[in-house]
Amino acid sequence: MPDLMQQAPGFGVVYERLRLEIDGTLVDLALFRRAGMSTPILFLHGWGSSKEDYVDIRLYSAFDGQPFLAYDAPGCGETWCADPSKVNIAFLVKTAEAVLHHFKISEFHVVGHSMGGLTALQLAHHNPKSVRSFVNIKGNLAPEDCFISRQIFDREKDDMDEFLNDFILGCRQSSFYSMALYAASLRQRVHPGAIKGVFESMVQLSDNGDLLLKFLSFPFPKAFMFGEQHASLSYLPKLKAAGVELMEIPKSGHFPMYSNPVAMWSSIQDFIHRADSRNLPPHQP
Numbered sequence: 001m002p003d004l005m006q007q008a009p010g011f012g013v014v015y016e017r018l019r020l021e022i023d024g025t026l027v028d029l030a031l032f033r034r035a036g037m038s039t040p041i042l043f044l045h046g047w048g049s050s051k052e053d054y055v056d057i058r059l060y061s062a063f064d065g066q067p068f069l070a071y072d073a074p075g076c077g078e079t080w081c082a083d084p085s086k087v088n089i090a091f092l093v094k095t096a097e098a099v100l101h102h103f104k105i106s107e108f109h110v111v112g113h114s115m116g117g118l119t120a121l122q123l124a125h126h127n128p129k130s131v132r133s134f135v136n137i138k139g140n141l142a143p144e145d146c147f148i149s150r151q152i153f154d155r156e157k158d159d160m161d162e163f164l165n166d167f168i169l170g171c172r173q174s175s176f177y178s179m180a181l182y183a184a185s186l187r188q189r190v191h192p193g194a195i196k197g198v199f200e201s202m203v204q205l206s207d208n209g210d211l212l213l214k215f216l217s218f219p220f221p222k223a224f225m226f227g228e229q230h231a232s233l234s235y236l237p238k239l240k241a242a243g244v245e246l247m248e249i250p251k252s253g254h255f256p257m258y259s260n261p262v263a264m265w266s267s268i269q270d271f272i273h274r275a276d277s278r279n280l281p282p283h284q285p
Contacts, residue, residue, distance in 0.1 A: 012034065013032050013033070013034050013055065013058050014032060014033055014034065014035075015030075015031070015032045016031060016032075016033075017029060017030055017031070018031060018071075018099065018102060020095065020098045020099075020102070022074070022086075022091060022094050022095050022098060023086065023091060023094060025081065025082050025083050025086045025091075026081075026082040027074050027079065027080070027081050027082070027095065028079065028080040028081075029071050029072070029074075029079050029095070029099070030051070030071060030072045030077060030078035030079045031051065031069065031070065031071035031072070031099070032051060032055060032069075032070055032071075033067070033068065033069040033070075033103075034058065034066075034067055034068055034069075035067055036065050036066055036067030037065075037067075038065065038066060038067060038276065039067075039107055039108060039109060039132050039276060040066075040067035040068055040069055040105055040108050040109070041057075041066065041067070041068040041069070041108065041109045041110070041111060041272065042068075042069055042070075042096065042099075042100070042105070042108045042109070042110045042111070042120075043057075043068060043069070043070035043110075043111050043112075043116075044070075044073070044092075044096065044110065044111070044112040044113070044115075044116030044117070044119050044120050045070070045072075045073065045076070045077075045113055045115075045116045046113040046114030046115045046116050046117070046137075047076070047114060047115040047148070047149075047190070047198060047199075047202075048076070048182065048186050048189055048190050049076070049113065049114075049116075049182070049189065049255075050072050050076060050077035050078075050189050051070040051071050051072050051077060052077075053070075053113065053257045054068075054070045054111070054257070055070070056257075056261060056265070057265065060265050060269065062265075062266075062269045062273075063265075063269060069099070069103065069105075071099060073087075073092055073095065073115070073116070073119075074087045074091065074092065074095055074194065075087040075190070075191045075193070075194025075195075075198065076189055076190060076191070076194070077189050081191070081194070084191045084192075084193030084194035084197075085193050085194070085196070085197055086197065087194040087197050087198055088197040088198055088200070088201035089115075089118055089119060089122060089198065089201040089202060089205060090122075090201065091197075092115075092119045092198075093119055093122045093123050093126065096119060096120075096123050097123065097126070097127070100130075106130060107130055107131075107132055108130060108131065108132065109131075109132050109133045109134075109135075109272050109275065110123065110124065110131060110133075110134050110135070111134075111135040111137065111268060112134075112135075112136060112137065112139055113137035113138065113139065113257070114137070114138055114139060114140075114148075114254065115139075115140075115198065115202065116137075116139065117136045117137055117138060117139015117140065118139045118140040118202060118205065118206075118211070119139075120134060120136065120139065121134075121136065121139055121140075121141075121211060121214060121215055122205070124218060124220075125214050125218075128218060128219065128220070131218070131220050132220060132221075132275055132276070133220055133221040133222065133223075133271065133272055133275035134218065134220065134221070134222045134223070135222075135223045135225060135247075135267075135268055135271060135272075136215065136222065136223065136224050136225065137225045137226075137256065137257075137264075138224075138225065138226050138227070138230060138254055140202055140205065140206045140211060141206075141211045141212045141215055141224075141235055142206060142211065142212055142233075142234070142235055143206050143207050144233065144234060145206055145233075146202060146203050146206050146207075148167075148199075149198070149199040149200075149202040149203050149206075150199075150203050151163075151167065151199075152195070152196060152199035152200060152203070153203070158196065160192035160193065160195045160196060161192050163192075163195065164186065164187065164190065164192055164195070167183075167186070168183045168186050168187070171183035171186070176227075176229055176253035176254060177227065177229065177251065177252050177253040177254075177255065177258075177259040178252075178253060178254075178255040178258035178259045179253065179254070179255075181255075181258055182254075182255055182258065212235055212238070215239075215244070216238075216239070216242045216244070220275075221245070221271070221274070221275045221278075222244055222245070223244065223245040223246070223247055223267075223271050224236075224239050224244050224245070224246055224247065225247040225248075225249060225256065225264070225267060225268075226246075226247070226248060226249070227248075227249050227251075227252030227253040227254060227255070227256055227259065227260075228248055228249065228250055228251065228252060228253075229252065229253040229254075230253065230254070231248060245271065247267045247271070249263050249264055249267070250263060252264075
């Protein structure tokens with residue numbers, strides 16, 4: 001079993017595939033990673049996105065020598081899943097845990113966007129002693145965050161191809177930054193069979209999963225990143241009052257990695273550097 005932490009550090013990114021069995025379902029995971037001796041960053045992308053949302057980390061000198069790992073979630077990108085209908089947030093959490101176990105990663109920073117932010121939150125809730133810091137990029141914390149996933153309940157039919165067509169059209173007409181760009185390759189990044197399970201579980205957790213309370217209770221450093229077009233979220237004052245670091249990204253909506261990547265990467269690097277430089281033990285507030 002390979003050990004990400006004990007391999008010789010390097011600047012090159014390795015693309016590879018990893019075969020896993022999650023809840024009896026075979027998954028052939030497409031991933032990239034870079035080895036190193038410091039605490040690695042686990043990146044989790046959003047629905048309809050891919051691991052490549054994060055690959056530009058290799059181009060930022062501030063991250064030189066930083067180990068990291070990202071993969072296409074089951075039902076997305078280049079990852080193959082034997083039964084996409086099994087995919088939901090719980091399945092994605094188990095996938096992340098299997099990846100961490102395979103690479104013998106016992107401590108990590110986690111950065112998750114949207115669906116990946118919710119996956120990261122549930123992962124951290126199950127493994128709080130393993131997390132060094134958490135950057136939540138507009139992951140679900142409340143019912144109001146289901147502006148995409150709740151659309152699944154507006155469908156009279158279970159035709160996910162039709163749903164995807166309508167969703168792409170809506171994205172192209174959106175006034176939010178980068179939505180048309182996001183929509184341009186959605187069909188190449190989404191398996192229609194995985195849509196229903198993911199969206200229904202996201203809504204269920206957002207409505208009934210006490211996500212905000214879980215996020216606020218974490219003992220490690222945590223930040224919430226959002227584009228300026230999400231600055232009206234009702235829970236932002238509560239996050240700030242509780243000491244969560246708020247990262248508002250200018251000229252951005254739901255996709256800071258597309259609209260303003262320089263600001264996004266600068267904020268992530270600064271936060272993780274400060275988390276790694278603390279004199280406190282890793283898991284104390």
